[in-house]
Amino acid sequence: MANVSLFWLTRRNALATGVIARYAGTHAAASVGIGVAGLVVPGGGLVSMIAALAMQAPVIYQPLAHDLATVYGAPPAALAAWCGGARLALPTLRTEASARAGDALASAFGQEFLRSLLKGMLPDLGIGAAVSLIPTVGGLIEAALCAPLARDA
Numbered sequence: 001m002a003n004v005s006l007f008w009l010t011r012r013n014a015l016a017t018g019v020i021a022r023y024a025g026t027h028a029a030a031s032v033g034i035g036v037a038g039l040v041v042p043g044g045g046l047v048s049m050i051a052a053l054a055m056q057a058p059v060i061y062q063p064l065a066h067d068l069a070t071v072y073g074a075p076p077a078a079l080a081a082w083c084g085g086a087r088l089a090l091p092t093l094r095t096e097a098s099a100r101a102g103d104a105l106a107s108a109f110g111q112e113f114l115r116s117l118l119k120g121m122l123p124d125l126g127i128g129a130a131v132s133l134i135p136t137v138g139g140l141i142e143a144a145l146c147a148p149l150a151r152d153a
Contacts, residue, residue: 066102073098
């Protein structure tokens with residue numbers, strides 16, 4: 001239980017915050033890229049929104065779950081070396097136990113997760129879908145209507 005000391009939890013939380021920030025940046029860039037691509041095609045906004053939702057689980061949430069399990073499951077000595085500036089990639093800290101925990105966490109972000117996410121968003125997407133049929137301007141309006149949904153996803 002040495003790795004549960006206040007120092008290691010503080011260090012792990014700081015590392016986890018960095019990992020989350022990296023994935024949040026990737027998520028934002030991908031969503032913007034997909035959204036911009038949907039602006040020029042009538043109805044493309046809806047397609048781009050669905051594409052952005054579909055990529056979230058395999059590209060963002062599942063790898064994030066694995067990396068967070070690695071941060072919180074890394075042995076103290078490996079974590080100390082990594083925090084001390086050793087040029088180790090995050091996956092090198094992964095243990096068998098943290099890999100199993102990562103698999104269990106990542107499995108929560110499968111097809112059922114996407115279905116429940118879409119089910120909750122469908123009423124809100126209806127207005128955006130209708131407006132997105134207007135070229136360019138409709139895409140901008142649809143993006144403004146769906147932006148709060150993307151933030152909540």
